[in-house]
Amino acid sequence: MTETGLATGETPGAQTLRRGLAILKLLARNQPDGMRISDIGRRLGLSKATAVRLTQTLVDERFVVHDPASRCYRLGPETFAVGLAAEPSYTLQRLAMVSLRALALETGDWVFFSVVQGFEAICLSRETGDVPIPPDALRVGDRHPLGVGAGGLAILAALPEDEAEAALRANGAYIDRHYPKSAVSVIRPLVQETRERGYAIIPGIVVPHYWALGVPLLRQDGRPVAAIVLVTSEARLHPMRRAVLGERMLRVSRDVMSRAEQEGSV
Structure with a gap:
């Protein structure tokens, strides 16, 4: 500006x-x-x-x-x-807070929570881990186009194919210009991998030597409404730990959405 x-x-x-x-x-x-x-x-x-x-x-x-x-x-x-007036829109974040803090304490890694708004993901919270975090990591209030970062990638991959393509068309020029390391040509194969695996992995392409895992939070109809992201150093995320953490995060996301459905929040 x-x-x-x-x-x-x-x-x-x-x-x-x-x-x-x-x-x-x-x-x-x-x-x-x-x-x-x-x-x-x-x-x-x-x-x-x-x-x-x-x-x-x-x-x-x-x-x-x-x-x-x-x-x-x-x-x-x-x-x-x-x-406070907008709080109902943040019910999921409130429901997820305890689980996110527990995940950060359990793993020692950084845990983030983002919600979907249009073709963007907005970070609502982050929980402190033990490992250093890069200065340009997500902060509360930051927003990114869907497909950028592990949370945006997890959400994009969970959308129906036509909507995912619409998001990439709408954001493509902006992504290529402002996030060249996460250009659309990079995102497309990652979307397919995420769909096959069930959770997103960003292998150090956004910030060198830092990897991220992302899982979507899905409504009963399968529509993504938010994402949980874990960020840590490459050295801490060997293949077996990736798989264990990915499954752990998926369980957290299902638990949060189950509680949200019981409260009638989604």
Whole structure:
């Protein structure tokens, strides 16, 4: 995002709204520490004056709070209220939380949970493992096109063939441009392997020396609504452990969906 001009057909008001939302998204990815104005402006390509004006408006509306001691801005109470209103959409994540934490503690690896939104997967949570994790790993709020990463791949492979193709057509140019290591030509054979195996394996192509496993969470009609992802170092994921963890994650996904169905959440 930069301040150089407007997008085609975009009004100044729409641009202001887009920048304000970008600030909220950025702060969501940097909770609970928060960020200073200079960092907000730098990350979003905004001048200091624009960053101050937009952030102060969010403070006035209680979507953001300012900590004078640290000079950092964090998400405020109105953001929390909006999140509570949207909570029914996150029931699966709530139901899965205990199982995800247990899986992370049991394995020592990192465990992520993402939900489907259109042709994208959005990360809602991640549980800490013992192994170091790359700085560009998924963070809460991050979104990726279906097919990118183990979660997106697991979801894509679980879709009917025509819908999977529609997703790749819709996202293909964007994926090839922004995720060249996970280009569509790479994704297609991985989709077939995932369907045959039952869970996705990303063999260090997104981040060198880090592998990921992904399993979909399926409704009774077989439609994917979310994914569980485990990320660890290549050295820790020998073939036998891959198979054991893949089956373990599939059991977790079935258990979560069984509980969701009992609650009438899906």
